[in-house]
Amino acid sequence: MLKVLNLYAGIGGNRKLWTDVEVTAVELNPKIAKIYQDFFPDDKVIVADAHQYLLEHFKLYDFIWSSPPCQSHSVCNHFLKGHGIFRYPDMSLWQEILFLKHFFKGKYVVENVKSYYEPIIPPQEIGRHYFWTNFFIQDIKVEYNIGTMNRQASKKAQRKAIIREAQIPEFLALHDLKDFNLPNKRQVLRNCVLPKIGLHILNESKRDIQPQLFGR
Secondary structure (H helix, E strand, C coil), rough: CCEEEECCCCCCCCCCCCCEEEEEEHHHHHHHHHHHHHHHCCEEECCCHHHHHHHHHHCCCCCEEEECCCCCCCCCHHHHHHHHHHCCCCCCHHHHHHHHHHHHHCCCCCCECEEEECCCCEEEEEEEEEEECCCCCCCCCCCCCCCCCCCCCCHHHHHHHHHHHHHHHHHHHCCCCCCCCCCCCHHHCCCCCCHHHHHHHHHHCCCCCCCCCCCC
């Protein structure tokens, strides 16, 4: 059985449709880790720093999925700039890509959102995500509506957009969080990778390992 390490696991959006795998999930937030465990009782869930766990345990797995925090890379930083808020991009994303490329013998994927800057290492793209892997991912069509509202619209239209965006119907239909006490369910859902994409990439990992990272 394929031994999978699922880093920054969240509530397991990417993992939802995986079968015939032995998964170790690492999530720093205990409340979110508890939800993941409830959703996937057969997985081993570890509450820990995923970045450090990768460094210490990467040799134990056949396939590694890593989704480092995206906030410091996303296009939302352009909007924050308008409010006088500035922050450095978190370089652990690039550390993990380079580390896996040079030291991991199995298949891997590092996922993040599309960034406000030109990526340092060219990624593959699906939907709103960047992916860095050592195998080719065939493109698939993804349809969802969780984008940012039109700032030029009327105030009434903007309010409707805020409500629609907060609901995130595509994710609510896949991950029912009504019985869980979380301060920001909307953000937890937005952090998810659609299960369809997660399954597609796991299936694509059956391709041969390539000597270079695939990018655009």
